[in-house]
Amino acid sequence: MNPEAVLEEFRSAGALLQGHFILSSGRRSPTFLQKMTIFSDPARTERLCKALAATITARFGKIDIVVSPAIGGIVPGYETARHLGAKAIFVERDPGGPFELRRGFSIPQGTRAVIVEDIVTTGLSARECLASLKGQGGEIVGAACLIDRSGGRGEIGLPLLSLVTLDIPDYAPDAIPPELAAIPPVKPGSRAIPTK
Ligand SMILES: O=P(O)(O)OC[C@H]1O[C@H](OP(=O)(O)OP(=O)(O)O)[C@H](O)[C@@H]1O
Ligand SMILES: O=C(O)c1cc(=O)[nH]c(=O)[nH]1
Ligand SMILES: [Mg+2]
Numbered sequence: 001m002n003p004e005a006v007l008e009e010f011r012s013a014g015a016l017l018q019g020h021f022i023l024s025s026g027r028r029s030p031t032f033l034q035k036m037t038i039f040s041d042p043a044r045t046e047r048l049c050k051a052l053a054a055t056i057t058a059r060f061g062k063i064d065i066v067v068s069p070a071i072g073g074i075v076p077g078y079e080t081a082r083h084l085g086a087k088a089i090f091v092e093r094d095p096g097g098p099f100e101l102r103r104g105f106s107i108p109q110g111t112r113a114v115i116v117e118d119i120v121t122t123g124l125s126a127r128e129c130l131a132s133l134k135g136q137g138g139e140i141v142g143a144a145c146l147i148d149r150s151g152g153r154g155e156i157g158l159p160l161l162s163l164v165t166l167d168i169p170d171y172a173p174d175a176i177p178p179e180l181a182a183i184p185p186v187k188p189g190s191r192a193i194p195t196k
Pocket of ligand 2: 022024031032033034119120149189
C-alpha cells in the first residue's frame, strides 16, 4: 500500500481531524489522526495492517510476538499479528503509571518480537513500551507503526518502520501560535497528563 493510499484511508474515514489537540506527549497540534475511527472499521483496519505486516516481514523476517502499547496499539497490534501468524500481546498502565506486561503475557527466550504502534509523534510511548519489556527473555527486533508523524525524528531506540512518514507540526504548551491558542483544546488519548 503506497503512502497516498494510506492517507486516503484516513481521509475517507474522517480520521484526519483539524482543531486544537493535546497530544500524549503534552505537546499541542492543530492536526490529529483519530486512529479509533479507522479501527472501528475492520475491513479498513485489515487493509492497513496487512500492509504493515508485509513491511515488517520484509525488514525483520519471522516474528513470533507483536507487543503494543495500550490503548491505541491493541487493535492494530492484534490485526498485524494475525497477518504475521504471530501472537499479539500488549502493555498497559494504571493512570499516570508506567507501562507493564500483565495478564500472564511474556516474551520468552528464543522468540522474536516487534512493537506495533498506531501513530508515532515523539516516540515517547513506544520508548516507554520498550523500557517496560526489559528483562524479558526474547529479542525485541524493531518497531512499526501505521503513521509516523514525527518527520522521521521520533526516537524509539529501535529501527522504526511506518506505512507513511509525515511531518505534522506540534508545539510545546508554552509556545502555541495564537491561532491555535484561540481554539479550546481537547485531549483524545488515554494517557493521564497533569493539568495546570
Ligand atoms: O509518540 P508519542 O508522542 O508517544 O505519541 C503517540 C502515542 O499517542 C497515542 O497514545 P495515547 O497515549 O494518546 O493514548 P491511546 O493509546 O489510548 O490513544 C498513540 O496511540 C501513541 O501511542
Ligand atoms: O501524539 C499523539 O498523542 C497522537 C497524535 C495523533 O495524530 N493521533 C493519536 O492518536 N495520537
Ligand atoms: Mg497510544
